[in-house]
Amino acid sequence: MTSDHGYPAVRMYIAGEWCQGGTGRTAPIVNPATEEAIGEVPLATTDDLDRALAGAAEGFRAWRDTPVARRTALLHAAADLLTERSAEVGRIMTLEQGKPLAEATGEARRVADTLRWHADDARRAYGRIIPSAPGTLLSVRREPIGPVAAFVPWNFPAGGPMRKISSALCAGCSIIIKASEETPATAAALVGCFVDAGLPAGALNLVFGEPAEVSAHLIASPVTRLIAFTGSVPVGKLLAAAAGEVMKPSLMELGGHAPVIVCADADPARAARRAAQAKFANAGQVCTSPSRFLVHERLVEDFTAEFVKAAEAVVVGDGLAEGTTMGPLANERRLQAVQRLTADAVSRGATVRTGGERLDRAGYFFAPTVLTDVPADADLLHEEPFGPLAPIVPFGDLDEALTTANALPYGLAAYGFTESAATAEHLVRELEAGILSVNHCGGSVSEAPSGGVKESGYGREGGPEALDAYLITKRVSHLLA
Numbered sequence: 001m002t003s004d005h006g007y008p009a010v011r012m013y014i015a016g017e018w019c020q021g022g023t024g025r026t027a028p029i030v031n032p033a034t035e036e037a038i039g040e041v042p043l044a045t046t047d048d049l050d051r052a053l054a055g056a057a058e059g060f061r062a063w064r065d066t067p068v069a070r071r072t073a074l075l076h077a078a079a080d081l082l083t084e085r086s087a088e089v090g091r092i093m094t095l096e097q098g099k100p101l102a103e104a105t106g107e108a109r110r111v112a113d114t115l116r117w118h119a120d121d122a123r124r125a126y127g128r129i130i131p132s133a134p135g136t137l138l139s140v141r142r143e144p145i146g147p148v149a150a151f152v153p154w155n156f157p158a159g160g161p162m163r164k165i166s167s168a169l170c171a172g173c174s175i176i177i178k179a180s181e182e183t184p185a186t187a188a189a190l191v192g193c194f195v196d197a198g199l200p201a202g203a204l205n206l207v208f209g210e211p212a213e214v215s216a217h218l219i220a221s222p223v224t225r226l227i228a229f230t231g232s233v234p235v236g237k238l239l240a241a242a243a244g245e246v247m248k249p250s251l252m253e254l255g256g257h258a259p260v261i262v263c264a265d266a267d268p269a270r271a272a273r274r275a276a277q278a279k280f281a282n283a284g285q286v287c288t289s290p291s292r293f294l295v296h297e298r299l300v301e302d303f304t305a306e307f308v309k310a311a312e313a314v315v316v317g318d319g320l321a322e323g324t325t326m327g328p329l330a331n332e333r334r335l336q337a338v339q340r341l342t343a344d345a346v347s348r349g350a351t352v353r354t355g356g357e358r359l360d361r362a363g364y365f366f367a368p369t370v371l372t373d374v375p376a377d378a379d380l381l382h383e384e385p386f387g388p389l390a391p392i393v394p395f396g397d398l399d400e401a402l403t404t405a406n407a408l409p410y411g412l413a414a415y416g417f418t419e420s421a422a423t424a425e426h427l428v429r430e431l432e433a434g435i436l437s438v439n440h441c442g443g444s445v446s447e448a449p450s451g452g453v454k455e456s457g458y459g460r461e462g463g464p465e466a467l468d469a470y471l472i473t474k475r476v477s478h479l480l481a
């Protein structure tokens, strides 16, 4: 069933059944481009969560014991369904999250590719035989860790859930995923592809609810064996601490505040165009979004002029409208946060070179914004903006810029622009980050790992490293005689 807006009715998927949840409690889903409620998301009760836990325990045994070739074939079938449905998934995503339709549809297609990549990689989760004494077989095996509890946010409504679902299922784990209550229909559409491909009941469960209640219950349960979270640093610390209480491993993909260092020998206009394109993608609501622009003082005016030009060329509007290149912020909290960060910077002496304001219309729209003269103590230079704000700060000495870049507790992404291979290597060695790009702002790809250092978290998603958290290692010594 769909609403007037063409937005589907949202249900949870627990132990092989689509359901509304025990008490019928719901929360509204808002289209951020219009501020209108477009649907309702069901909220799980403790009983619903207990059914999901029991389902995941059973689903784990069924899925783990499914031959790997069959698992791979089924996951490829789910990926094919998602590719077929990508236009519809993209439309739902734009309605509930706001990003332009082309970005949303592209995300749906990309995550189908992520699933295919992991499905194939799972066939190579090899153990090894270790030379030992005659008559003794010493081996190392890698086995699925067990049922996973995963929590994902709203900025990539398909990408967030798929990273966790694909890693868990490919490793042979079952999973209970609590997707964002703000973007639930995209997650449900993804789950629908696995269900229609024939996944055994319980292998994949989708719930929504009060985030703190759901995470407390699922983390404390002895059924779950891995906690996987994507979101903010403060929530990540809470969940990691709760997992630590019961000695459960966790995978933490947290926020960042990515520095971009534009060295004296870089082409400032090219650097500005490439950095601006990454800055305004998904309205800046990306954990790896470039967010502190440290530019050599000789280049700073040319860089700023080109960056302002690129910001003013961004077409802000409803993601469903033709020609839109940046949608609204995904929720009112983000709008208020970017308004607060801008006002704080300006009150401390920053100059708004373009933007700086909410657009005068319904929806959580904020103009692409470039700020200069931002003092070092402005909140914007310390707090992850997670929005379309670009503070540009000049530097004279590269080591000074590196010290500034590394000064924050974050360590997710970092970017450098230089014509010199030696300077590039220096940046790559010195920048404290898990994801580095030189002379562009590279996005994530299925075949390479993403993840942070310092307070940006631990563990990696993507690439062969993605399976590490989802597999345990067993040493087996077998005396044959």
Ligand code: NAD
Pocket (backbone or CB within 6 Å): 151, 152, 153, 154, 155, 180, 181, 211, 212, 213, 215, 216, 230, 231, 232, 233, 234, 235, 238, 239, 253, 254, 255, 256, 286, 287, 333, 334, 384, 385, 386
């Ligand atoms: P938030 O910290 O309230 O929530 C972040 C996510 O965690 C949401 O999906 C939320 O539902 C979930 N969450 C919150 N409390 C939880 C709990 N106790 N148990 C389980 N899940 C819980 O922030 P927000 O307003 O939704 O987003 C703002 C900030 O979050 C941004 O500034 C950014 O730093 C961070 N964020 C990071 C990413 C990322 O990809 N790393 C994605 C989205 C948001």
